[in-house]
Amino acid sequence: MPFPPSQLPRQLVDILADLSTVLFSRHMDADGTITYGWFSANVEAVFGYGAPDLTLTPKGALNAVHWADRDAHVEAVRASAAALERSVERFRIVTAAGETRWLRGSAQPSRNPDGSVEWEGAWSDITEWMRAEAHFQTVMDHAEDVILTIDAHAGIAWGNGAVERVLGWSIDELRGRCLATLLPGLCGMPEHIDPARCDLADTMRCFLRGTQEVSAIRKDGSTFPFEMTVSEVRADGRLSLIVIGRDITRRRQLERALTEGQKLEALGRLAGGVAHELNNMLGPILMNAEMLGRTAHLDERNQGRVARVIEAAKHSRDIVRNVLAYCRNQPQPLAPLDLAQIFRAFADLAASALPPSVKLEAHAPIQPVTVVGDPAQITQVLLNLANNASDAMGGIGILAVDLAVVPAGEPAAQAGLDPARAHAEIRVADTGCGMSPATMARIFDPFFTTKPIGQGTGLGLSVVQGLVKAMGGAISVDSQPSRGTVFRIIFPLADEAPP
Template sequence: MSPRRPKKASQLATALIEHNSDAIALVDEAGTVLYANPAASRILGLPIADIVNSNLFRWVHDADLQTMRANFEKTLAKPRAPIPNAFRMRHNDGTWRHIESVGVNWLDTPGIRGIIINYRDVTESRRSEEALREGEARYRQLTEQATDIIYNCDLDGRFTFVNPTATRLTKFSEQELLGRHFLSLVRGDHRQRVAEFYERQRREYIRSTYFEFPAIAKDGTEVWVGQNVQIVEEQGRAVGVQAIARDITQRLALEDQLRQAQKMEAIGRLAGGVAHDFNNVLTAILGSADLLSMMLDRDDPKWAEADAIKRAADRGAALTRQLLAFSRPQRAAATIVDLAAVVGSMEPMLRRLVLEKIAIRVTVSRSPLPVRADEASLNQIVLNLIINARDAMPEGGTATIDMGEAELGDPLAATLGLMPGRYAGVSVSDTGEGIPPDILRHVFEPFFTTKPADKGTGLGLSIVYGIVKGLGGTIEVQSEPGHGATFTIYVPLVGT
């Protein structure tokens, strides 16, 4: 048995070498190939006969040749020590293959007398690694440059990744957000709803959901976000969620503005129709009252009754004119006038209009503010706003009128429902008690008033709204309880 064992061992070694998927070559101290297995033939695309007796370095890329030779010298200097190497070899088809090899010096071993080099073609794995790196770079670029918030959370709801937009909108740094529970950013009165939504998605394994909520930034500002949330899986098991969230604050404001404009338009049509019909009734009443007064002597007690009817009808007619001013603002007499000059000329009259304990401050524009309007309409706008400011300060205070040119660009112009451009701006501020949020959204509606029934009709601000809209502008109000209110109108500038 013993004499046959070496023969079997030799056959086994030969079979292992010949059928190995890695290339195996035996070279001498000069790099000349003494033996190559079939895998070496496949790597180079050459017959084995063309490989044997050729120098190994002839197929190495010029850029890798110096490093290849240096490692070969190390192999010569360190017998039996495996020396790794990495280089490119030219295939017979002209392409370059990435090779990783390990060489071992067996020159002093009888029966071998050469350097055994194991080669492995790693071209495809290199390409895969490069594609992976490029994919990661593209993903990183997309997430870093995205205008939407992109974040990942674990199953507990704590941030594991946030992109730069998340830090920009929330005002928290990346370090402050990572590990933080996402519910801590949700406004308190929405927190339970969002938590239930998130928990339901996890519990029922809903792969993708969408919901909206207000988030509170580090500086206290509120940002409404709408987000798509998807469950992240690894090996078929949920490990967290990934979300893409968009700032929808402006969109919601525009939607609310559109709803308000539609409501005001509907109210205006209704008010105009009522005023027109009511005006017809009043015309008949006024005519009858006039005829009755003419038929009676002034000493007749009935004359006083007829005159009372006429005066009441006159008040009703004035009310219908206000309604019509809201529903159909007059534009026929519009010319180019200097808004700054018009407001400035009203200052003496406005001081007489308010109480003695109310101070009026007027900041006059340094340059003209030409707008297309009729002076009477501008007078009515300012007059109504000052009366509103006066009524907001029964105990006294300060009403301030500021004027100036405003350059409105996106997104502010869109938020106000205007085209981007140059506008004349006039704001009237008071130091009263301010307007609660639940009342603020109704202030321009006709007949809406918080005053007693005998103190106002609720048409002053709605008339201002109608006139300003008729001039192609808009009006906005800013107020907080305890901090007064500021009404600002914007009218397009012309001729400059």
């Protein structure tokens, strides 16, 4: 049993022994019983067992074969006997010393007149090759980029772990498919042809070599920008493609943010110039309105109108000063102020500025509500929210604006403010069209607007949020489609009274 067959030259046996290749003869009776007739003399060097110690399990597997591979190995042997085709075998063994090794080989079957089958074959120790492959796979799986190999005739052949992380497909699901499964926009097949009928050789023509940005599709059907490099490899007369790509969604978001920032910077310079010109024009308007109020003989009604002109001009002057200070990157000084007084002044101003079909309901406490802030900025914030509410209601509806003192506790904590301090809360509620969750998540983004082109810049609410945060406050929104919108602004109460 331990000797090689006489028909093999001794030199060949010695060479195979040096290559850690074990020769064997296998026999299967007509009733399916499997036995091994002989092993080459180097069997002990590979298995750790001498030939007499290699016994068989009841199913016909060698006792040295790893328990997890025994059934598959025996099934492959029986399938080879049934089809009389060469068996290609790869399995693990556990040596006498307890070491796990990988063997790979093949055996050619022949059927005897009595129905039994004989195999002459060889197994080679491929342990080092398998370890190297496992190490390579581990390294590739930790790469951030998607890496795929595509065979000209067999489709997608291999991929790393990033394939599933980025695209949602396991490599087993993709193996054998056309690359168009992931990149349908580049496929040259007509739309009416089922991709399953695609000639995989067309893959070589559909996908351009080099680096390009494409739209990739995940397993769930979602798409995203994908930058990929396609390289061509020819080996053993066979053509393959290597695709290396990455999800560039974040890069595109950063590029858009940079572009919007540059637009905002340019708009800031423009706003600074416009504000300077407006400031020059507001001076004469305010001066003449004050002179008219002092010298003209006006009845009480017209005196009130002049007073409102003066108040609006002063408010406009303060807003212009804020714009100039912002454009020049000059922080506005904040001081304690009575928010209730500013709130009542805003209510009077809004009542004359809003359309008559918008009913304004404003409620504020009689006693002072002291916070730290800037009066013009707070008025600007409230007017912006009031105008947005009027637009959302189509100029018809109810705008409820309330000011209240909120005790210390959870609302402040949810807004990221000190929960141990009491706060002033301004609530601006409308009966307008409301917003979807997707829209509500973006309303504070610069340049985001739901208004038609020419009717909105998308800067209003982003500026509102910036002003509120700069004064130490927080703003939140709650809305549902067809249910209206509620904005809440909270400011910490100040420890000292306004001057």
